[in-house]
Amino acid sequence: MSETAAVTATVAILTDGEWHRLHPASPLLKGGIALIAILGVVVANLRERLVAIFFPSFEEGDNPVDYVVNHGYILQALLITAALLVVLIVGFYFSWRMHTFRITEEVVEVRSGILFRTNRKARLDRIQGINIVRPFFARLFGAAKLEINQAGHDANLQLSYLASSAADDLRREILRLASGSRTEASPGAAAPEATGFIDRRVGEFLAPELDPSFVEPDSVVRIHLGRLFGSMVLSGATVFLVIVLVAITVWVSTTGDIYALFFALPSLFGFGSFYVRRFTKALRYTIAGTPDGVRVGYGLLSTSNETIPPGRIHSVQVSQSLLWRPAGWWEVRVNVASHSSAKGAAGQANTTILPVGNFDETMRVLALVLPGFVVPDFRAVGQGDGFVNSPRRAAWLRPFSWRRNGFATGADWLLLRRGAIWRQLVVVPQPRLQSVAIEQGPLLRALRLARIELHTVTVPIHADLGAIEKDAAIAFFGEVADAAVQSARRDTSHRWRSGELPA
Amino acid sequence: MTNRLELADITWRRVSPKFVWVELVSGLVGTMVLVAATVVFASLQLWWPASATAVVSIIMIVNLTLIPRRVRAIGYQLREDDLLFKRGIMWQRFVAVPYGRMQLVDINRGPIARALGLSELKFVTAAAAAGVTLPGLPEADADALRDELVALAESRRAGL
Numbered sequence: 001m002s003e004t005a006a007v008t009a010t011v012a013i014l015t016d017g018e019w020h021r022l023h024p025a026s027p028l029l030k031g032g033i034a035l036i037a038i039l040g041v042v043v044a045n046l047r048e049r050l051v052a053i054f055f056p057s058f059e060e061g062d063n064p065v066d067y068v069v070n071h072g073y074i075l076q077a078l079l080i081t082a083a084l085l086v087v088l089i090v091g092f093y094f095s096w097r098m099h100t101f102r103i104t105e106e107v108v109e110v111r112s113g114i115l116f117r118t119n120r121k122a123r124l125d126r127i128q129g130i131n132i133v134r135p136f137f138a139r140l141f142g143a144a145k146l147e148i149n150q151a152g153h154d155a156n157l158q159l160s161y162l163a164s165s166a167a168d169d170l171r172r173e174i175l176r177l178a179s180g181s182r183t184e185a186s187p188g189a190a191a192p193e194a195t196g197f198i199d200r201r202v203g204e205f206l207a208p209e210l211d212p213s214f215v216e217p218d219s220v221v222r223i224h225l226g227r228l229f230g231s232m233v234l235s236g237a238t239v240f241l242v243i244v245l246v247a248i249t250v251w252v253s254t255t256g257d258i259y260a261l262f263f264a265l266p267s268l269f270g271f272g273s274f275y276v277r278r279f280t281k282a283l284r285y286t287i288a289g290t291p292d293g294v295r296v297g298y299g300l301l302s303t304s305n306e307t308i309p310p311g312r313i314h315s316v317q318v319s320q321s322l323l324w325r326p327a328g329w330w331e332v333r334v335n336v337a338s339h340s341s342a343k344g345a346a347g348q349a350n351t352t353i354l355p356v357g358n359f360d361e362t363m364r365v366l367a368l369v370l371p372g373f374v375v376p377d378f379r380a381v382g383q384g385d386g387f388v389n390s391p392r393r394a395a396w397l398r399p400f401s402w403r404r405n406g407f408a409t410g411a412d413w414l415l416l417r418r419g420a421i422w423r424q425l426v427v428v429p430q431p432r433l434q435s436v437a438i439e440q441g442p443l444l445r446a447l448r449l450a451r452i453e454l455h456t457v458t459v460p461i462h463a464d465l466g467a468i469e470k471d472a473a474i475a476f477f478g479e480v481a482d483a484a485v486q487s488a489r490r491d492t493s494h495r496w497r498s499g500e501l502p503a
Numbered sequence: 504m505t506n507r508l509e510l511a512d513i514t515w516r517r518v519s520p521k522f523v524w525v526e527l528v529s530g531l532v533g534t535m536v537l538v539a540a541t542v543v544f545a546s547l548q549l550w551w552p553a554s555a556t557a558v559v560s561i562i563m564i565v566n567l568t569l570i571p572r573r574v575r576a577i578g579y580q581l582r583e584d585d586l587l588f589k590r591g592i593m594w595q596r597f598v599a600v601p602y603g604r605m606q607l608v609d610i611n612r613g614p615i616a617r618a619l620g621l622s623e624l625k626f627v628t629a630a631a632a633a634g635v636t637l638p639g640l641p642e643a644d645a646d647a648l649r650d651e652l653v654a655l656a657e658s659r660r661a662g663l
Binding site: 431 | 506587595597603604629635
């Protein structure tokens with residue numbers, strides 16, 4: 001039987017609605033190794049003390065092994081060691097046996113715990129994203145962690161760990177069930193043939209982070225190494241670093257006080273590790289479109305990739321700092337309802353979906369995260385570009401950006417554009433809008449202006465726009481309040497493929 | 504032509520006039536502490552701290568006199584598909600929350616409000632920023648409104 005067929009069969013078994021167990025190495029990977037390591041350290045450090053407690057006649061400087069042999073304690077020593085091992089193994093075995101999961105047409109459910117039982121169910125149509133994390137150690141064992149993200153704090157459901165080869169197919173199958181699609185599962189992509197445990201491990205380890213046969217190649221964005229480097233050099237952290245360096249240099253040269261250097265060194269090390277961490281995490285970054293949503297992957301040794309189904313992105317922000325403008329780079333961030341426990345690419349929160357990209361790539365990413373959205377040219381500066389921009393009198397409050405400080409409404413989208421120095425464009429899909437507000441303080445009132453807020457699930461993007469024409473703001477408020485209700489009624493993205501005909 | 508924010512064709516429902524007392528009592532406590540501090544500082548001839556607390560107390564007293572107007576400015580309306588809420592005179596704020604977006608409705612009662620038979624309704628959506636609280640509703644009204652809103656939210660249920 002070929003590997004592909006075997007994997008598909010495994011997934012078919014896992015999604016049959018019955019209870020299944022996780023990868024046998026799970027307890028070890030989840031903390032067993034750490035436990036044993038800690039025990040080892042404790043025993044190594046406290047050996048003398050422990051020996052003194054239990055064997056008062058033991059002389060300092062004796063070899064404990066000799067002592068055991070000389071006094072005929074071999075049997076006891078062996079028994080204690082064996083008992084410890086048995087307790088550990090039995091504990092691990094039971095925690096593995098008691099940790100089961102099942103996947104039905106409606107829910108994913110996990111039961112775990114020996115003394116304290118936990119049972120967690122996640123409704124398939126409320127899945128906000130599925131993340132596959134492969135920590136370095138787990139990859140050695142050929143295991144992967146599947147994290148099913150739900151909205152809310154600490155509401156994620158983890159299947160840790162599963163066989164690495166089955167994880168991708170299992171995710172696709174869960175998403176197919178969740179999508180409401182009536183088509184049958186298509187067999188997974190062909191995995192390279194490999195025989196033997198070691199060969200398979202090596203094959204998986206060297207395989208590309210993103211299997212090219214999963215997605216259309218032209219929907220993939222990769223970050224060039226030079227650009228990644230450049231984007232980090234031209235970041236706010238670097239500006240801060242330069243200021244610190246200049247301050248130290250001035251301080252030392254004027255006062256001759258070298259001690260300042262000792263205070264500066266730790267912070268420099270901090271900066272160094274910050275850069276290295278961001279760099280290595282973003283090294284193999286990819287973003288790609290799949291039929292079941294956007295897939296973002298990254299990581300060199302520990303890899304992680306998340307699929308966010310359509311309709312789970314609550315707002316999108318494209319931004320560019322002044323330092324990035326000469327290079328024409330943009331950053332794309334999203335608001336999602338779930339909080340994945342894994343950190344995102346470049347050590348940022350998972351919400352940064354494109355750490356750095358040029359204009360074309362940014363447009364491609366926007367097309368992926370907002371399917372069907374016609375992106376306006378967010379580089380535009382002036383009037384007459386479809387946006388309702390601030391009037392001239394708003395220059396009192398927005399001296400640089402009043403010309404591009406404005407909003408626009410599309411068929412299913414609301415767009416806010418702001419900032420001349422730090423350029424931003426915020427896109428809110430109307431079906432995801434939670435509520436809308438309009439505000440006016442004394443200053444805005446004196447200028448006959450107002451502020452609008454679009455509320456979506458929060459952080460990191462705040463979709464608000466100040467200093468816009470009062471009457472335009474009121475009209476926008478009325479229009480949006482109405483549109484939010486209408487589009488929410490039409491929205492079917494919780495079962496995003498339910499409209500498809502069976503193939 | 505006014506510079507203020509005004510929405511056309513809305514008849515606002517107002518909160519109970521008794522809510523003025525709740526605000527007054529809670530505002531008075533702080534004001535009285537500050538006034539007392541001013542008197543103490545002045546009697547000790549500590550003029551700098553006394554003038555500082557005096558300025559703050561005057562601001563707070565002016566604030567107290569504005570409470571009735573501020574309470575009158577709170578309004579809400581149940582439209583067909585959403586709840587409209589407004590508050591503020593100097594800082595005006597209007598919020599529209601579609602019924603289908605309400606995740607839960609809280610009823611809170613503070614000690615003073617409870618003595619006057621008032622409740623506060625709080626609407627929670629998936630967005631933390633919306634912050635719609637409707638204070639000063641008579642208890643029976645608040646319970647009825649909550650039940651009505653929950654029923655409306657159920658009939659117009661939307662995802663996230």
